[in-house]
Structure formats: C-alpha cells, structure tokens
Amino acid sequence: MANTYNSKNYFAHGGEQLVIGGKLTFLDGAEVENFPGSASGNAASGTAPYVADSEATTVANLKNDFNALLAALRTAGVLSATAPAATEPETTDPETPAEGTEGGGS
Numbered sequence: 248m249a250n251t252y253n254s255k256n257y258f259a260h261g262g263e264q265l266v267i268g269g270k271l272t273f274l275d276g277a278e279v280e281n282f283p284g285s286a287s288g289n290a291a292s293g294t295a296p297y298v299a300d301s302e303a304t305t306v307a308n309l310k311n312d313f314n315a316l317l318a319a320l321r322t323a324g325v326l327s328a329t330a331p332a333a334t335e336p337e338t339t340d341p342e343t344p345a346e347g348t349e350g351g352g353s
Contacts, residue, residue, distance in 0.1 A: 295323035 255268035303309035320326040
C-alpha cells in the first residue's frame, strides 16, 4: 500500500521555505528572532502604550479618541503605518456597447 499521507507543515524550495498549513504552537521559553514588524526583532509585535478609556460625549470627541488609539497602535507596530496602495475599480465605457449587444461586436 502506497504512502498517501500529506503533511500540512513542510519544507519547500530545497529547505529555503517552511510552509505552515497546520497549527504552529510555541512552547514556554521558545524564542523568535528577527520577526518582521517588531521593534527589537525579538518579539512578535510591539506593545502599545496605555490608552485611557474614552469618556467622549460627542461623536467628534469619540472620533478623536479612536484616532488616538489607531495612532498608538501604529506607533507600537501593531498596525501598519502606511495605507495600502489604492486600486481603481474596473469601469466600462457607457458609450461603447458590450460585445454581443445591439450595436456592439463585429
């Protein structure tokens, strides 16, 4: 009988890449070095500073408190500091009928 087991976790590209398709568990005392996004390279992510609970009584003040929270998370490296590049949605020219409709095609 042929071996039909496929591991969810495996090395690929001659050992250059470790693919994790299953669960990755870190035991107590485990260390991660040079983790992307960490300030020191030794931690999974930064720790955000303390942010007090909002006491806002208006939507404008709540927005300010929320933006302060986002800024603290970005500074700590928990959130990306830059927005992703915007992509423009595909549009169709309303002046040109689609192929296969009246007036369109060949």
